[in-house]
Amino acid sequence: MARLPIFPQGIKLGLVAGESSGDQLGAALIRALRARAPQLRCYGVAGALMQGAGCETWASAHELAVMGLFEPLKRLPRLLRLRGRLRARFTAERPDVFVGIDAPAFNLGLARRLRQAGLKTVQYVSPQVWAWGRGRVRRVARACDLVLCLLPFEAEFYARHGVRALFVGHPLADQIPLEADQPRARRELGIDSAGPVVALLPGSRLGEVERLGGDFLAAARAVQARRPQVQFIAPMASAPVQRVFERQMRSLGWRDVRVLEGQAQRALTAADAALVASGTATLEALLCKRPMVVAYRFGRWTAFAIRRLGLVKVPWFSQPNLLAGRGLVPEFFQDEVTPEALSTALLAELDDCERRTELQREFRRVHESLRLGGADRAAAAILELAAAPLS
Numbered sequence: 001m002a003r004l005p006i007f008p009q010g011i012k013l014g015l016v017a018g019e020s021s022g023d024q025l026g027a028a029l030i031r032a033l034r035a036r037a038p039q040l041r042c043y044g045v046a047g048a049l050m051q052g053a054g055c056e057t058w059a060s061a062h063e064l065a066v067m068g069l070f071e072p073l074k075r076l077p078r079l080l081r082l083r084g085r086l087r088a089r090f091t092a093e094r095p096d097v098f099v100g101i102d103a104p105a106f107n108l109g110l111a112r113r114l115r116q117a118g119l120k121t122v123q124y125v126s127p128q129v130w131a132w133g134r135g136r137v138r139r140v141a142r143a144c145d146l147v148l149c150l151l152p153f154e155a156e157f158y159a160r161h162g163v164r165a166l167f168v169g170h171p172l173a174d175q176i177p178l179e180a181d182q183p184r185a186r187r188e189l190g191i192d193s194a195g196p197v198v199a200l201l202p203g204s205r206l207g208e209v210e211r212l213g214g215d216f217l218a219a220a221r222a223v224q225a226r227r228p229q230v231q232f233i234a235p236m237a238s239a240p241v242q243r244v245f246e247r248q249m250r251s252l253g254w255r256d257v258r259v260l261e262g263q264a265q266r267a268l269t270a271a272d273a274a275l276v277a278s279g280t281a282t283l284e285a286l287l288c289k290r291p292m293v294v295a296y297r298f299g300r301w302t303a304f305a306i307r308r309l310g311l312v313k314v315p316w317f318s319q320p321n322l323l324a325g326r327g328l329v330p331e332f333f334q335d336e337v338t339p340e341a342l343s344t345a346l347l348a349e350l351d352d353c354e355r356r357t358e359l360q361r362e363f364r365r366v367h368e369s370l371r372l373g374g375a376d377r378a379a380a381a382i383l384e385l386a387a388a389p390l391s
Helices: 019-036 048-050 071-093 106-117 134-145 152-160 171-175 180-191 206-226 239-252 264-272 282-288 300-309 319-324 341-349 353-370 374-387
Strands: 012-017 041-048 056-060 098-099 121-124 144-148 163-166 197-201 231-236 258-261 272-275 294-296 331-333
Touching: 012 071, 012 106, 019 041, 019 098, 019 163, 019 171, 019 374, 041 071, 041 121, 056 071, 071 106, 098 374, 106 121, 106 134, 121 134, 121 374, 134 152, 134 300, 144 152, 144 341, 144 374, 152 163, 171 282, 171 353, 171 374, 180 264, 197 206, 197 264, 197 282, 206 239, 206 272, 206 294, 206 341, 231 239, 231 264, 239 258, 258 331, 264 282, 272 341, 282 294, 282 319, 294 341, 319 353, 331 341, 341 353
Parallel strands: 012 041, 012 098, 041 056, 098 121, 121 144, 144 163, 197 231, 197 272, 231 258, 272 294, 294 331
Antiparallel strands: none
16 A cells, blocks of 8 residues: 555545444544544534544434345335435535445445546445455446445455455454453453353344343343353343343343443453354454354345245354354354354353364454554545545
8 A cells, every 4th residue: 555645734534334333443443543633624414423533424324224125115205205305415515535334235326427527435344245245346346436344255245346445454452452351351340259240242233132031031031041150131222122121131030131332342341151143243252252053034134035046145144153264153143043053052052162262263263354544544544545636
């Protein structure tokens, strides 16, 4: 990468981040950009962390927290109105670069129209075009001047399709230490016992928690019935998610779970194993070097379409298995997600010391491969694009 240009006069950056994970990435990116462009002005769709980093917020990142093929249709009119307002405002403001952070279903359409209006556009976090709907790579090419990839195989995929992409590493790999300090994490959470601890992470979106939370809790209760000494903690991504999860606990009539406001990384570090919804949390569990059981369940119509149309093109869906290139952690999808299956797999992860040692070794290797100064590399690429003439 060429020497990073200095922008003493600052630059204008348009941002649209989707939900909690996008907010984390956006905040780290803003801090890295501001180190080189102290007069940076950034605005758009942001979460609390990006606001704290100085992003002018036009709408909340949580408004884009929708997944699946059909689930977004329920909110389509509102999302289209939001995208229309953002398109008009970005076009009027003329940022030096527009950066869509995750949320590709929303951001790629917006980026395409902004690019047509003469703005430079970046997608930070590749859509999973390599996993399902590979024809979408053409849509990415039309929408983006550059794709910033968090995972190495993504940039390789784009290179084969002639799309400009750069593997920058994952900022979480920089933020999370290579050596997990479990005793410290337990002290900070007030966990006195040296007994086993399991973290439950049923997702950051309301739909995820509604579909998975009940089975996660039932699986935890089944584990406790066989291992009464096991403690359970559940970090919640937001207050609405927490309300849904606590309602599920009341419905089950079992409340032996300590619910935390946020603190996912601390909870994972304190735990001996985790039950995790597929997504960024599986990468966090890997970086914290924790054995895990991964589950995911789409809405009924999305799952039907995925199966009927054969959209999934990869043998695994969790990030640890994709990064390792093998079935490193147990995965359960759709109808496979049952309390019995999850509890059996979780007990196996808790009881197999030899496997835990193997996982920690493999997880560290992956951690090191992703630890490249991701936010700084992403900032460098964006500033280079800002300084380049329009193509």
